[in-house]
Amino acid sequence: MHRTFRFLVLVLALLLTCGQPLGAFAQASGPDPNSPVGNPTPDTGGTGASPDSGLPAVDNPTYTLANEKYDLAAVTLDQSEMPSAFGEYGEFHVSVDELKSRYAGQIDPKEIDIAGFNDYYLSAFFDGKDNTIKVTAISFNTEAGVRAGFALLQDNDLLFPNGTLTVDPALDGVGRAPGAVTSGYLENGDGTETRIYSVQFRVGSLLLSVEMDSDNGAQPDSSVIDDLAHVLAGRAEDVLDGNEIDGVTYGLGGLIVYPTDMVALFDGYALSDEDFLLRTMNEAPNGFESSYSVTYRMSQRADNPYPIYSMTLAQFDSQRDLADAFQSPESLMYQYPGIEQIDDPSIDGADGAAAFTYSVNEEVDSVRVFAQAGAFLIIVDIEGSPALDDAITIATAYAQANVACVADGECAAPRGLPGQDESTPTPTDFFGAGAIWRREI
Numbered sequence: 001m002h003r004t005f006r007f008l009v010l011v012l013a014l015l016l017t018c019g020q021p022l023g024a025f026a027q028a029s030g031p032d033p034n035s036p037v038g039n040p041t042p043d044t045g046g047t048g049a050s051p052d053s054g055l056p057a058v059d060n061p062t063y064t065l066a067n068e069k070y071d072l073a074a075v076t077l078d079q080s081e082m083p084s085a086f087g088e089y090g091e092f093h094v095s096v097d098e099l100k101s102r103y104a105g106q107i108d109p110k111e112i113d114i115a116g117f118n119d120y121y122l123s124a125f126f127d128g129k130d131n132t133i134k135v136t137a138i139s140f141n142t143e144a145g146v147r148a149g150f151a152l153l154q155d156n157d158l159l160f161p162n163g164t165l166t167v168d169p170a171l172d173g174v175g176r177a178p179g180a181v182t183s184g185y186l187e188n189g190d191g192t193e194t195r196i197y198s199v200q201f202r203v204g205s206l207l208l209s210v211e212m213d214s215d216n217g218a219q220p221d222s223s224v225i226d227d228l229a230h231v232l233a234g235r236a237e238d239v240l241d242g243n244e245i246d247g248v249t250y251g252l253g254g255l256i257v258y259p260t261d262m263v264a265l266f267d268g269y270a271l272s273d274e275d276f277l278l279r280t281m282n283e284a285p286n287g288f289e290s291s292y293s294v295t296y297r298m299s300q301r302a303d304n305p306y307p308i309y310s311m312t313l314a315q316f317d318s319q320r321d322l323a324d325a326f327q328s329p330e331s332l333m334y335q336y337p338g339i340e341q342i343d344d345p346s347i348d349g350a351d352g353a354a355a356f357t358y359s360v361n362e363e364v365d366s367v368r369v370f371a372q373a374g375a376f377l378i379i380v381d382i383e384g385s386p387a388l389d390d391a392i393t394i395a396t397a398y399a400q401a402n403v404a405c406v407a408d409g410e411c412a413a414p415r416g417l418p419g420q421d422e423s424t425p426t427p428t429d430f431f432g433a434g435a436i437w438r439r440e441i
Helices: 002-018 096-102 109-115 143-152 222-240 319-327 388-408 427-431 436-440
Strands: 087-094 117-126 131-140 163-168 176-187 193-203 206-214 263-269 288-297 308-316 340-342 352-359 364-373 376-383
Touching: 096 109, 096 117, 109 117, 109 143, 131 143, 131 222, 143 176, 143 193, 143 206, 193 222, 206 222, 308 319, 308 388, 319 352, 319 364, 319 376, 352 388, 364 388, 376 388
Parallel strands: 087 263
Antiparallel strands: 087 117, 117 131, 131 206, 163 176, 176 193, 193 206, 263 288, 288 308, 308 376, 340 352, 352 364, 364 376
16 A cells, blocks of 8 residues: 555646746736735734754855755645645745746746746645646745746736636735736647646745635635735744744754755755654654655656665654664565565664665665654655665765764765766756646645
8 A cells, every 4th residue: 555655746746846847936817916904913023033043063065055045845735734634745935046047938037037036846636536736835035036937927828828717816814915826727749738827926925825726627726825824824824933833843954965966856844743754664763853855766667766875864852752663674564565674784873773684666766764863763765766776885885974074073975876877957957848837736
């Protein structure tokens, strides 16, 4: 069951990053989006100061979000806030350079710079049938930049000629201007239509949206999206004010050593029952506080998501919570077919370590490495590798690198690993064809 579900999630994630454009910020004619929002969310402005996380100071050149104004992965909604039928299948950052690359020939890169785009983040949830919910957060350097960016993304004729949209006034009591409610449909290349209902609004210097896309004749549930927009506005205010968020330790993602030669699929916070690697432990340790996880494709193949690299950094109340787990290594690993424990994995500096090989397909083709560094649990997993020995080498090296990052503050991607002579993916490889805004917002 775990393998079937995992494969479906990975395929959906590939469709999200490479699929057809969807979204609703570029708008048809309608009311002025800069008109005041009725009963707006109080705009405190937010200092961006987060509570003292107690995280160790590190030097991490692999972390590309050091200049991120706000922790957008903390802003977005998580699985616990979605209707029960919806499961998460994609979340990731989009850099300013990637936006410029995608809009080349449509939007002058100088206009993007003038608007002051800082960062962009998407989470997507699917009900297994016809409906997708997308939550986006875009950070700008100033509140005035939000208005400028919103205007750039309104050019329906330029950016989105394949749909019919109606724009209504902003949702009452959610955020501040610019904002609007957009509904209508998009014509897909295969002759089908996707119905859309989207709520867009501003909180501080963030441009936010919640949207439902419905296919195969289904209709978006506007009441669900309206409710989620209220929740998102409140959560964004909390992040801007530096309030604590359940399951989030601000800046935790900065302690991860990120691969530079793979294609990103997932990147964000997760609760212990949402994260794939934590969820597939036999017994999750007590004292969970927060986790940040990343998932990457290790191949450019379009017909198969494997092999997949996944890594989770989880923070616990104390190292005692983890020490007990490593005393019983069998508690760490879900009983996959073909599972076998690797004797004495070598992870220098780790307070505890364990590793297992297992099967995703017909043969033993996967490896999972667990390492403890104080109150932090590091899990590195490679699924569906055609070369198991290489996968063990790569997983062990990244576990070692992440232990060094957390324990010693020295964060560097390992070098000389199998397959590292391949070219680094470009933004075009990451996104595939199609307008990013329409696909992902």
